[in-house]
Amino acid sequence: MTAGGAGGGWVLGVDSGGSGLRVAVAPAADPSRTVTTASREPVRTGPAGIDATHLLEQLLPMARALLERAGAMGAGSAAGAAPAPGAGGGAAGSPGPVAVAIGAAGIATLGDELRAVLPEALEAALGVRRVALAADAVTAYAGAIGQRPGAVVAAGTGMIAIGTDLTDWRRADGWGHLLGDCGGGAWIGRAGLEAAMRAYDGRRGGSAALLARLEAVFGPADELPGLLYPRTDRPALLASFAPEVARCATDDPVAARILAEAADDIAAAAVAVCPPPSAGPCEVALTGGLLKMGDPLLVPLRKALSAQLPHARPVSAAGDPLSGSLTIAAALATGSLTLPRDPRMLRVTTAPDGSDRDT
Structure with missing residues (x-):
């Protein structure tokens, strides 16, 4: 041939x-x-x-x-x-x-x-x-997924979802760390750092555990703004703290709540792009480095997907x-x-x- x-x-x-x-x-x-x-x-x-x-x-x-x-x-x-x-x-x-x-x-x-x-x-x-x-x-x-109907959520530093019924494409989020990327690594890291700074100030909603991790990773808490704001790679720097949130989630309710909210946002993006039940079976695949955080994120994410997309079938990304x-x-x-x-x-x-x- x-x-x-x-x-x-x-x-x-x-x-x-x-x-x-x-x-x-x-x-x-x-x-x-x-x-x-x-x-x-x-x-x-x-x-x-x-x-x-x-x-x-x-x-x-x-x-x-x-x-x-x-x-x-x-x-x-x-x-x-x-x-x-x-x-x-x-x-x-x-x-x-x-x-x-x-x-x-x-x-x-x-x-x-x-x-x-x-x-x-x-x-x-x-x-x-x-x-x-x-x-x-x-x-x-x-x-x-290949060429089948469904939805794919790519969660790394950012977060974007894309889906199709093989007629049209649907996209949700992917708007960057200032306007969206809700549930992505930068979003989780920023939420964790905010909770740490609340604890530093003595405000409600703070997490002493996350404050300890902030200081271990970045140094004194009051010096963090000077480290963060001049950077051109702020999303990556924020996302670098997401694994610390996952490490604290087992014992810290504030960290666990952050990951639960991230899971809800990721699932909501999948809902926005997944073909409706009337279109037939729908597969949902999760991709991206954020999934390496393991059970602290994946357990609430599976729960959120089951609740928000009961007609969809989660699948492992083939490639x-x-x-x-x-x-x-x-x-x-x-x-x-x-x-x-x-x-x-x-x-x-x-x-x-x-x-x-x-x-």
């Missing part, structure tokens, strides 16, 4: 976020068989939004190297496949990808340049004519956003993509000239 044949060839998945760029290649027929690489340099954002040139400068050498490695391994139905006509492909005649899916943080609001530049640039450089550009929440969804990009690329390559297209959330180009056929 040639590289352009249905079900054959390589697909390329990309995950671009605050920690850098991750890239993977896999056979279209089996996107779980991956060859991966990564860069720790995040793609720049400028006045025009996410910088398409900077993304391409990183992506193209990584993609060509991966395609060469994958071709040498001879894995999957793409082994020995020839590039599609006009394909740039990888080095030494290795096959070009038949489809590419790029998931990028901020693409919904900052991705105009990516949408204008990438399809044509990727066709010229790699010969690929099937390109999907997706919000990182969409690739997180595809990695966790991460990079695997979700490969899932989308493989479905695009084989004509089996059923996730809803959306001009900002999931935009697909498939025409021979790279023009967009979606609204």
Whole structure:
């Protein structure tokens, strides 16, 4: 089967976020068989939004190297496949990808340049004519659940929920630590530090246990504002205190209440995006580093989900956003993509000239 044949060839998945760029290649027929690489340099954002040139400068050498490695391994139905006509492909005649899916943080609001530049640039450089550009929440969804109806809550420093009935996308929260991200790591850490400062002042609602942890981690309580407010990474600093809240929750009712409120907020976001009972079975997957806090958060979260979403079935996330990009690329390559297209959330180009056929 040639590289352009249905079900054959390589697909390329990309995950671009605050920690850098991750890239993977896999056979279209089996996107779980991956060859991966990564860069720790995040793609720049400028006045025009996410910088398409900077993304391409990183992506193209990584993609060509991966395609060469994958071709040498001879894995999957793409082994020995020839590039599609006009394909740039990888080095030494290795096959070009038949489809590419790029998931990028901020693409919904900052991705105009990516949408204008990438399809044509990727066709010229790699010969690929099937390109999907997706919000990182969409690739997180595809990695966790695949192409089934449901909801995915990604809880880390921030918190965002996304869901679909395979007709439309629904999103809840993800508005940052000043306007939302309710129940996320920064939210929990800030609430824990507030309770500590209340104890320092002698106000009601304070927690001596959290005050002790504040001073152990950050030093004198009255010096915390000077440490926190000038920082440009305030969400990360706040989130770094969330595990301390979890450690105190077993014996401290204030810490336990904070985590219970976080669980309620996370569940409420899932409710906002989950398809209604009339739409049929709904799966809910939880992802993100916040889940590493374990039972102090997970026990009240399971209780909140059961109470607020009795018709939904909790499932373990099958994969991460990079695997979700490969899932989308493989479905695009084989004509089996059923996730809803959306001009900002999931935009697909498939025409021979790279023009967009979606609204």
